[in-house]
Amino acid sequence: MGEDSARKQREFEREALAHLDTLYNVALRLTGSAPDAEDLVQDTVTKAYGAWDKYERGTNCRAWLVTILRNTFINQYRRKSKRPTPVEFETVQDVSVFEALQDRDPSGTFFRFIVDDEVKRAIQELPEEFRIPVVLSDVEGLSYAEIAEALELPVGTVKSRLFRGRRRLQQRLYEYALEMGYIG
């Protein structure tokens, strides 16, 4: 192996492969299936490695990788996916469940009773336009600016999708907690 390619490999591992968990999480939430997510991550990494010379050093590598992943998903995966896109319910109110809860459980202790699988399912059920900003922000900890860069959206759009996505997620978890009797 030449010195240059060894350096490229080391740099790629350090800068890009450090974000594998983030890529996997986003892939999982985009495809909704573990095997598809693995394929999507592998395709993304291969593309990113091939384009590594074009990656502008010092810019946000994580956002760059998520953009590649998302574009790969749109071009290759969504087309073959047979799952229907989630139905958009116009009646969903983007209000905080705090309103409904403030007398019974104002500090949100019911969240503690909800298992991980249920949270992940609730995230998965969000419309994609809300789901991915929520995952990037609230699960992966990206800033609004990073999300805007990754999804090629204006910051204002990210902000409003995040707002609405969070409210819907809350609503869903609240309904689940009511069903399960976690809230008296």
Added chain:
Amino acid sequence: MAFWKTLRRKGGGALPGDIDCEAVTARLYEYIDGELDDPQTVEKIRRHLDLCKLCFPHYDFEKAFLRYISEHGRTSAPPELKRRIFKAILEEESRD
């Protein structure tokens, strides 16, 4: 009706932090996320939250929700996938 409308103070009385509950609610996530650009707005909201019996519990609730999502929404990449990817990069290079 959005709930904060029912909470809005009537009659133009003194507002904690010189900002009303509706304005605080609308910016609550940005405040929690540390994404507000204007330091004056941040300070107004901080003072409002210190004094407002309506907004502070709401703030607490939203923080509990976001903490919960960050702690429970994550799935790590399978170790086998990581191994496969590192191996693929190695092989790619030795081909050059």
